[in-house]
Amino acid sequence: MDDERERAVHALTLLLSPIALERVLRRFGDRETVLTDLPPLKAAIRFQDTALEHARARQLSAEHIRKLAATIAADQKPHSEPAPEPLFDRAIFIFGLRRGANHAISEWLRGHFDDSEVRYLNSAEISLFETDGNLLTVDRDKYTRMAIGSQERTLIVGYENLDPATFPLHHNAHVAHRCDVVVVLRDFPNTAASIARQAQSDPAFAYRYRIRDLLDLWKRYAGYLESSSFGYTYVAFNPWFSDAAERRRISQALELQHSDHGLNRVSAYGQGSSFDGLHHDGRAQGMAVLNRWETMLDDRLFQFLLLADEESLEINERLFGGFPYDRATLLDRWRAGGAAR
Numbered sequence: 001m002d003d004e005r006e007r008a009v010h011a012l013t014l015l016l017s018p019i020a021l022e023r024v025l026r027r028f029g030d031r032e033t034v035l036t037d038l039p040p041l042k043a044a045i046r047f048q049d050t051a052l053e054h055a056r057a058r059q060l061s062a063e064h065i066r067k068l069a070a071t072i073a074a075d076q077k078p079h080s081e082p083a084p085e086p087l088f089d090r091a092i093f094i095f096g097l098r099r100g101a102n103h104a105i106s107e108w109l110r111g112h113f114d115d116s117e118v119r120y121l122n123s124a125e126i127s128l129f130e131t132d133g134n135l136l137t138v139d140r141d142k143y144t145r146m147a148i149g150s151q152e153r154t155l156i157v158g159y160e161n162l163d164p165a166t167f168p169l170h171h172n173a174h175v176a177h178r179c180d181v182v183v184v185l186r187d188f189p190n191t192a193a194s195i196a197r198q199a200q201s202d203p204a205f206a207y208r209y210r211i212r213d214l215l216d217l218w219k220r221y222a223g224y225l226e227s228s229s230f231g232y233t234y235v236a237f238n239p240w241f242s243d244a245a246e247r248r249r250i251s252q253a254l255e256l257q258h259s260d261h262g263l264n265r266v267s268a269y270g271q272g273s274s275f276d277g278l279h280h281d282g283r284a285q286g287m288a289v290l291n292r293w294e295t296m297l298d299d300r301l302f303q304f305l306l307l308a309d310e311e312s313l314e315i316n317e318r319l320f321g322g323f324p325y326d327r328a329t330l331l332d333r334w335r336a337g338g339a340a341r
Contacts, residue, residue, distance in 0.1 A: 004062035009051045011126075011166040012069050013044035020072050021047045027068060028054035070165045070230065084131050084174055087148050088119075091155040091176035092254070095164040096184035097217055099194035101237040105184045106158050111261035112251065119152045123160045129172040136175065161213060163220065164232060180254055181230070185221045186237040187320040188312050193292040196302035206301060215309045222315050238290055238320055293323070303334045 012024060018035040021043065025033050033050050035043040055065060092109055096102020103122075110118050127139040137144045138157060155176060159167070164183050173179040195214065199206040225234045233253050239246045244260070251258035296302040306313060306327075313327055 005055055005060070005065065006052060008062040008065035008069070009048055009055060011163065012051070012065070013047060016069070016072060016168070017171070018043040018047075021051075023072055024068060025050060025054070027072075028058065028060075030054060066163065066165055086174060086176045087131055087134065087136055088155045088176035089153045089178070091157070091173075091179040092182055093157050093159065093167060093169075093172075093179070094182045094184065095159045095162060095167070095221075097186070097191060097214065097221065098160050099198060100184060100186040100191050100218075101241075102158060102160065102184040105182065105235055105237070105240070106156060108247070108260070108263050109182070109254075109256075110156060111263065112256045112259045113154045116151050118154045118156055119146075119148060121155075121157045124157050126159060126162055126167055128168055129175050131175065161217060163217070164224065165220075165230065169230075178255075181232040182235060182254075183221060183224060183232050184235045184237060185218070185225050185319075187290075187323070188218055188316040189293040189306065189323050190238075190290065191218065192302055192305035193296040193299075196296050196299045196305065197292070199301055200299075211305065211308075214305070215312065219309070219312060219315060222319060225319065236319065238322075241290065290322075297325075297333065300334075303330060306330055307334055 012021065016024065018038065022033070022035045025035075025047070028051065030050060033046065035047055038046065054060075090113075094102055094106050094109070096105065106120070106122075110120060121138060121143050124143055125139040125141065130137040132145070134148045134150075135145045136148050136155075137146070164181060167181060169179065169181060191214075195206065224230070224232070225236065228234065233250065235250055240250065247260060247263070248258050293302070307330055310327065313323070316323060
């Protein structure tokens with residue numbers, strides 16, 4: 001519980017300005033701590049220490065803190081200082097889960113533009129963007145002080161296994177004339193199947209993934225999709241993959257000239273598909289991505305992922321349907337040591 005609470009408090013320092021962080025402390029009942037006169041880093045450190053103390057004293061959950069973050073972020077007024085001149089015409093920030101088909105959506109969206117126009121950044125960390133002339137810093141460790149060419153008019157940034165509620169859009173929107181956040185969700189059984197398959201060839205993958213994060217984040221993404229939270233654009237992968245009309249609707253929502261030019265690309269990031277690698281690059285529509293679970297029914301990790309949380313399959317049925325096994329049937333297979341007997 002305390003680890004989750006700490007992560008939620010830390011996320012606020014990425015999302016909110018010192019003024020807004022003070023507002024959080026006031027919501028916690030702190031009437032004395034002043035952050036606005038401090039440099040940003042010192043303000044963030046003082047906020048984290050103080051806010052965590054209050055959160056523990058009031059026994060606030062991480063979910064309560066995240067909801068507070070979203071509320072205050074939505075209420076923030078633009079910064080009084082003039083914003084820098086945008087480096088790009090368009091910026092699209094894509095959030096998805098690992099093995100959750102976010103790379104497929106990224107390739108499709110890239111296909112709406114000429115390749116020479118796009119600066120694509122894979123698996124960035126959430127941070128405050130900085131610009132200096134034609135130099136862009138997206139995060140401190142991976143994408144720092146990149147020179148942007150004059151022909152690069154579109155920025156596409158991918159974020160994996162991160163909470164889109166903590167993205168500081170109010171600040172980072174200055175990077176382009178128009179910015180959109182796209183959140184991708186694949187159905188739970190096929191996401192779990194791809195994770196379990198990847199773990200077969202790379203056992204450490206499940207450990208690095210933090211399996212508990214999957215269960216928590218998938219449900220959180222599902223909640224955002226159901227409520228259309230934050231004004232973001234949501235992509236349910238399964239209908240996107242199978243329905244051209246759904247892809248056209250998403251293009252229109254983003255005010256893009258619709259194109260399926262990137263539909264059949266398989267991204268090289270993450271070594272491609274857990275099942276097919278890059279074998280289907282150029283013909284991605286031929287992959288059996290909607291029924292990966294069928295080959296993994298007797299895999300113990302796959303069964304564990306579907307049984308570890310009692311709500312995920314219910315939510316999946318509501319959002320995606322089409323999975324023929326209920327929890328009781330899966331539990332019988334688990335107790336039988338694999339296949340039901």
